Amino acid sequence: xxxxxxxxxxxxxxxxxxxxxxxxxxxxxxxxxxxxxxxxxxxxxxxxxxxxxxxxxxxxxxxxxxxxxxxxxxxxxxxxxxxxxxxxxxxxxxxxxxxxxxxxxxxxxxxxxxxxxxxxxxxxxxxxxxxxxxxxxxxxxxxxxxxxxxxxxxxxxxxxxxxxxxxxxxxxxxxxxxxxxxxxxxxxxxxxxxxxxxxxxxxxxxxxxxxxxxxxxxxxxxxxxxxxxxxxxxxxxxxxxxxxxxxxxxxxxxxxxxxxxxxxxxxxxxxxxxxxxxxxxxxxxxxxxxxxxxxxxxxxxxxxxxxxxxxxxxxxxxxxxxxxxxxxxxxxxxxxxxxxxxxxxxxxxxxxxxxxxxxxxxxxxxxxxxxxxxxxxxxxxxxxxxxxxxxxxxxxxx
Amino acid sequence: xxxxxxxxxxxxxxxxxxxxxxxxxxxxxxxxxxxxxxxxxxxxxxxxxxxxxxxxxxxxxxxxxxxxxxxxxxxxxxxxxxxxxxxxxxxxxxxxxxxxxxxxxxxxxxxxxxxxxxxxxxxxxxxxxxxxxxxxxxxxxxxxxxxxxxxxxxxxxxxxxxxxxxxxxxxxxxxxxxxxxxxxxxxxxxxxxxxxxxxxxxxxxxxxxxxxxxxxxxxxxxxxxxxxxxxxxxxxxxxxxxxxxxxxxxxxxxxxxxxxxxxxxxxxxxxxxxxxxxxxxxxxxxxxxxxxxxxxxxxxxxxxxxxxxxxxxxxxxxxxxxxxxxxxxxxxxxxxxxxxxxxxxxxxxxxxxxxxxxxxxxxxxxxxxxxxxxxxxxxxxxxxxxxxxxxxxxxxxx
Numbered sequence: 194x195x196x197x198x199x200x201x202x203x204x205x206x207x208x209x210x211x212x213x214x215x216x217x218x219x220x221x222x223x224x225x226x227x228x229x230x231x232x233x234x235x236x237x238x239x240x241x242x243x244x245x246x247x248x249x250x251x252x253x254x255x256x257x258x259x260x261x262x263x264x265x266x267x268x269x270x271x272x273x274x275x276x277x278x279x280x281x282x283x284x285x286x287x288x289x290x291x292x293x294x295x296x297x298x299x300x301x302x303x304x305x306x307x308x309x310x311x312x313x314x315x316x317x318x319x320x321x322x323x324x325x326x327x328x329x330x331x332x333x334x335x336x337x338x339x340x341x342x343x344x345x346x347x348x349x350x351x352x353x354x355x356x357x358x359x360x361x362x363x364x365x366x367x368x369x370x371x372x373x374x375x376x377x378x379x380x381x382x383x384x385x386x387x388x389x390x391x392x393x394x395x396x397x398x399x400x401x402x403x404x405x406x407x408x409x410x411x412x413x414x415x416x417x418x419x420x421x422x423x424x425x426x427x428x429x430x431x432x433x434x435x436x437x438x439x440x441x442x443x444x445x446x447x448x449x450x451x452x453x454x455x456x457x458x459x460x461x462x463x464x465x466x467x468x469x470x471x472x473x474x475x476x477x478x479x480x481x482x483x484x485x486x487x488x489x490x491x492x493x494x495x496x497x498x499x500x501x502x503x504x505x506x507x508x509x510x511x512x513x514x515x516x517x518x519x520x521x522x523x524x525x526x527x528x529x530x531x532x533x534x535x536x537x538x539x540x541x542x543x544x545x546x547x548x549x550x551x552x553x554x555x556x557x558x559x560x561x562x563x564x565x566x567x568x569x570x571x572x573x574x575x576x577x578x579x580x581x582x583x584x585x586x587x588x589x590x591x
Numbered sequence: 592x593x594x595x596x597x598x599x600x601x602x603x604x605x606x607x608x609x610x611x612x613x614x615x616x617x618x619x620x621x622x623x624x625x626x627x628x629x630x631x632x633x634x635x636x637x638x639x640x641x642x643x644x645x646x647x648x649x650x651x652x653x654x655x656x657x658x659x660x661x662x663x664x665x666x667x668x669x670x671x672x673x674x675x676x677x678x679x680x681x682x683x684x685x686x687x688x689x690x691x692x693x694x695x696x697x698x699x700x701x702x703x704x705x706x707x708x709x710x711x712x713x714x715x716x717x718x719x720x721x722x723x724x725x726x727x728x729x730x731x732x733x734x735x736x737x738x739x740x741x742x743x744x745x746x747x748x749x750x751x752x753x754x755x756x757x758x759x760x761x762x763x764x765x766x767x768x769x770x771x772x773x774x775x776x777x778x779x780x781x782x783x784x785x786x787x788x789x790x791x792x793x794x795x796x797x798x799x800x801x802x803x804x805x806x807x808x809x810x811x812x813x814x815x816x817x818x819x820x821x822x823x824x825x826x827x828x829x830x831x832x833x834x835x836x837x838x839x840x841x842x843x844x845x846x847x848x849x850x851x852x853x854x855x856x857x858x859x860x861x862x863x864x865x866x867x868x869x870x871x872x873x874x875x876x877x878x879x880x881x882x883x884x885x886x887x888x889x890x891x892x893x894x895x896x897x898x899x900x901x902x903x904x905x906x907x908x909x910x911x912x913x914x915x916x917x918x919x920x921x922x923x924x925x926x927x928x929x930x931x932x933x934x935x936x937x938x939x940x941x942x943x944x945x946x947x948x949x950x951x952x953x954x955x956x957x958x959x960x961x962x963x964x965x966x967x968x969x970x971x972x973x974x975x976x977x978x979x980x981x982x983x984x985x986x987x988x989x
Contacts, residue, residue, distance in 0.1 A: 241813025331908030415639025
């Protein structure tokens with residue numbers, strides 16, 4: 194937690210990953226993020242992983258440092274309360290449909306300078322999820338050894354969309370500061386996916402070659418990079434991106450003569466050309482693989498570290514969670530009293546600002562924990578009016 | 592391209608994916624982003640995919656809408672010019688080492704309110720890349736059918752880091768507007784990766800269960816979602832995240848009786864519980880798989896679309912590039928005169944702002960294309976002084 198965004202308040206009405214991470218990133222940088230959910234929780238409130246008591250470990254991590262207002266969003270009165278919260282606040286992040294009761298036109302009726310950042314599925318408003326835009330742009334057909342497509346497990350498109358949405362919110366705030374005008378920023382998962390294919394040169398590549406890139410398993414395209422297995426059976430990823438790393442890798446593996454012989458035989462120099470190292474991988478990978486297979490991981494890791502060579506062993510998520518450098522001793526993590534009651538290291542902002550004190554990560558709120566406070570403060574409702582809304586089932590409290 | 596960030600100027604000294612995408616996202620939202628590179632190009636200037644003339648289709652897409660200044664960054668004079676450009680500009684995005692000639696302390700000597708966003712590998716400054724942080728946090732061990740780990744092809748950590756870096760730049764600018772103070776925001780790939788594991792509930796999950804999640808192949812954890820194959824051999828991903836989608840999927844596949852029988856047999860109701868659908872996937876997937884295998888993709892797609900069911904067929908990147916809805920007819924794409932000379936649809940901002948006119952995507956600059964203009968305007972150098980720097984090999988021009 195850092196206080197870079199103090200003074201910014203955002204209403205979030207969302208579920209799943211993309212839109213909630215936008216709110217999370219804003220909250221972890223100091224914005225007040227008020228998540229408004231159906232009383233009892235929205236469609237993501239019990240999403241797995243869950244505890245034995247069915248508390249979602251997913252939900253309580255994606256919603257840290259936010260406040261929670263619970264409303265009956267199926268009722269006209271609950272919907273009006275959410276609309277009014279958005280209007281009074283002026284900043285809104287959502288993945289609700291573009292043309293429903295949370296349409297920009299409806300919300301801006303009472304707040305001309307409203308900023309809405311709307312995460313969408315397909316750009317035309319039809320539904321899509323991370324896992325369906327992913328296979329529609331081709332990555333599963335390029336992943337793994339083949340021939341079957343392999344889905345990613347990390348919801349990469351959701352995450353990229355969430356971070357981009359947080360960025361877009363601040364860009365829109367900056368624009369409004371100069372013009373006074375509100376606007377809606379729509380970010381469809383499908384455009385993030387196909388736009389990223391384009392940004393990485395993928396559209397250009399397939400149209401230039403007229404063909405799909407061949408599957409490469411765990412090798413990286415266009416450079417020297419692959420998984421290898423050490424003498425003691427540790428699988429490790431090694432990637433070379435600079436001439437110095439290449440030279441140091443050859444030295445660390447004592448392959449000077451072998452590589453020089455290969456260069457002479459093929460009439461090339463690998464010293465400064467990623468592409469040549471890739472083109473001649475039929476000879477290079479067996480050579481390096483044999484040298485790596487002859488030594489222990491500890492021995493190699495020390496030599497690689499000394500040479501600034503980028504490498505890392507494959508491990509499981511449980512191994513990672515128990516790595517002190519990554520988690521227990523990492524200032525990004527701290528303690529927080531989670532709604533589930535289960536104690537574990539809680540993450541704060543990815544970013545570190547050396548000039549500022551990092552504040553402890555905050556827990557996610559219980560559903561409706563801040564309903565009374567926010568309805569009073571933001572909408573000016575009296576305690577009697579709020580009590581009546583609670584009694585009628587329009588408002589929930591944590 | 593949108594003009595949300597007009598008036599913001601950023602120096603970018605970077606390579607590969609994460610830091611350049613931060614600059615790209617800022618530029619596509621209207622910031623002036625001046626990429627400073629080694630004369631002739633940095634370490635990513637020839638990165639694959641490349642044309643037959645060795646022009647990088649990767650580089651020219653990750654650097655659209657930027658300006659380019661080329662300097663000899665190996666020389667003291669070239670380094671001083673970059674330092675001065677950063678100081679005069681006040682905003683800097685980089686993945687150069689934290690403790691070199693571009694350290695925050697050095698740069699802030701002449702510019703106390705400097706904002707630097709620094710993408711790093713490991714938080715301690717040691718080198719890491721997308722493909723090595725990925726296997727260190729466990730995702731490849733969860734991906735695919737097993738038993739071998741499967742690397743992702745999409746550089747997801749780089750992309751997330753880049754978007755988060757663009758967000759962090761705007762957050763820091765907003766903070767500075769209130770305090771007048773500069774700061775450095777450090778974003779290590781390793782913290783983005785382990786922090787994301789935490790945000791998605793992964794740290795909590797493995798510490799709660801004491802075990803790693805089993806591999807699920809192309810199935811999604813904790814809900815009904817998997818790839819299926821239609822009667823005409825189309826592999827399609829189907830994911831259910833709402834009760835309505837579940838009900839409509841059953842109707843579309845005419846499985847009302849079969850699902851009711853299974854619910855009776857097992858004493859459960861799948862209507863509102865993602866977790867139960869996941870727990871009973873041993874029975875549900877064969878049932879749905881058989882119903883899907885009996886019908887054509889066109890028939891099913893029409894029924895699914897009518898029911899708001901989230902689905903999409905697997906296809907290749909070439910298929911995606913040739914899909915008019917995704918590319919040729921998508922307003923995100925437009926024409927741009929690329930440095931490679933190859934014409935293809937160029938992507939603009941992922942975001943769409945209905946209230947504003949979208950401007951055409953811009954091409955990437957040639958190396959050094961803007962050296963003279965920027966050195967004159969930003970540093971106040973005379974044309975004679977610039978000519979001397981070009982003659983001495985300190986400055987390059989495109």
